[in-house]
Amino acid sequence: MEGVVQVCGNYRSFAAINSNGGVVTWGRADSGGNSSAVAPLLMEGVVQVCGTVRAFAAIKANGSVVTWGDGRYGGNSSSVASLLTEGVVQVRGNDGAFAAIKANGGVVTWGDADHGGSSSAVAPLLMEGVVQVCGNYRSFAAINSNGGVVTWGRADSGSNSSAVVPLLTEGVVQVCGNECAFAAIKANGGVVTWGRADSGGDSSAVAPLLTEGVIQVCGNDGAFAAIKANGSVVTWGDGGYGGNSSAVAPLLTEGVVQVC
Template sequence: MSISVSVVLLSGRTANVDALPTSLVHEVQEEAQFQLGVGLRCLISDSGEVLPPLASLHSLGVADGETLTAHTRGASLAATGAAFALLRSDGRVVTWGDSDRGGDSSNVREKLFAVHSLTATAFGAFAALKTDGSVVTWGNPGYGGSSDSVRARLTGVQQITASAGAFAALRADRSVVTWGHKCFGGDSRAVRGQLKDVEQIWSTACRCLAMHCAAFAALRRDGTVVTWGCAAYGGDSQAVQSQLRNVQQIEATVGAFAAQREDGSVITWGHRAFGGDSGSVQHLLKDVRQVRATLGAFAGLCADGSVVSWGLEMISGNDLPLDVLQNVKDREGLFKGG
C-alpha cells in the first residue's frame, strides 16, 4: 500500500510523491527533484532531523500525509591536478581539462546523474558519490580512476576521502573500501578486518603532486585508530598504537598525522619533517583544545591560551617571538566550562 509524502521547499513550492513504506529516502528525493526541477541536497523531517538517504520511510517513521522540508543544492567544483569537474545543481556533472587526468568523462556520462558529491585525487581521478550510495569513477586508472576491482563493494557509500592517488569510501555499515595506487593507500587489505565501526577518515598528501606516497587514518567509534598506506608518511602507527585510545579528532599534513585525545594530549606519527615527531614539544602539549595543520606543520591551541607548533620550521611558527605564541587569550570564553 502506497503512501503520499509532500516535499516542500522553503519558498513554499511543493511536490507530492507517492511511495511505498519500503521506499528509500533518496528515491523520494529524486522524484521530488524531478517534479520541482531543482537539485535537492537533503530532506528534513518535521522534527528537524536530516533523513539518511539510504534509510526506508518505514524505518524512519514517515507516515502517509507527512510533510518533509527540502534543502536545495547549489553547484560546486572539484579538481584534480589537471582537470575540473562541475557538479551542477541538478545533480549532473560536466568535466574539462586534461582528458587523461579526469577531463574526459564521456565513458561514464550516462551514469553521472543524481550525484551528491565529487571527490578528486591530485594525480588525475574523480569519484562521484550518488544519492543511492553508489560510486562512479573516471580519470587516471592507476590513481583511482578505475574502481573495477571493488565495484561490487561500492554500495551504501556515505562519504569518500582522497589522498593524492587513492580513494577510501566509508559505507553505511561503517566499513571501508579503498582503491587506487597502493603507495597512496589504495590497498587496505592488510587492515580490512580492523576497518569496522569507522566514524571518519583522513589522509596525508591529499592535494600535493610533489609527494610520491601517502596514507590514510580511520577513527573508529571506540576512539581507536587504524592506519594504512605508505608507512613513512603515516601508514604505520605501530610505534604509538598503544597511545591511540580515546581519540576525538585527527589532523594531517602532507606526511604525518596528529591525533587529539579526550584528555587533551596529542599523539603524532609519520614523517618527522612534516610534524610526525612532536617529542621536542610534548611537555607543552597539555590540555590541548584544538589542533590544525598546514602542508608541513601542526599547531595546537591549549586551554591556557598558549600555542604550540611543530613540523617544518619555515611554516610552523617556531621562529615567532614567544610573546606572540603565549597568552593567546580566549576572549569569547569558548574554553570556559570545558
C-alpha cells in the same frame, strides 16, 4: 554557469556539482577533466565529489560511487565495483588512492596500492565501525567508533603507527595528515603524532603544549599548526614549511579561531 553548489579540485582539474546533482568537469583530460566515459552516470543525483591527484570519485544519492580520471590513481574502481553500488556515505582521497566508508562503517579502498589503495593488511579492522578516514600523501588513518585508529599505506608516510599504538587504541576524535605524517586529537585535547619525524611526526619539541586543550589541527606538506581552546597556536615540523612560528609568536598567543 549557475546553480553550482560544490566545487572540488585535484592537481590539474575541477569537478562541480550543480543543484540537481549533475557534475561538470574541466581541466587536464587525463586527470579527470574529461568525464565523458561516465557522463551518463553524472547527469543527476551526485551529492559529493572527492579527488586524488589525478582522478575523482563521486557519491550519488543512492550511495553508489562513480570514478573517472587516471586509473592508476583511483579513476578505475572496477576491482571493487561490486562494493560501491550502494551504501557509501563518505569518500576520502590521498595522492593516489581512495577510501570509502559505508553505512555500516566498513571501508573499501582502491587505487595505487603503495598509496593505500590496498588495505588488505588491516582488512579485519576495517570491516565495520569506522566513522572517519583521513589521507595524507601515501597513507590513510581511520577512526573507529570507540576512537581507536587504524593506519595503512606507505610505512614512511605514516601508515606505521606502531610507536604510538598504545595512545591510539581509544579516545581519538580527529586525525589530520600532512605529506608524510599524522596528528590525532584525543577527547581530552591532547595530540598524538607519528610518521616522518621532520615533517611533524615528532612533536617532542612542543609536547608540553600538546597535552590538553587542542581543538583543531591543520597540516601542510611538512608541518602542523594546532589551535588551543584559549585561541593560542602551537606549531611543529619542518621550519621551512611553517613548523617554526617564532617570528610571529606574539600574535599567536590568543584569539585565533581558524588556521588554513
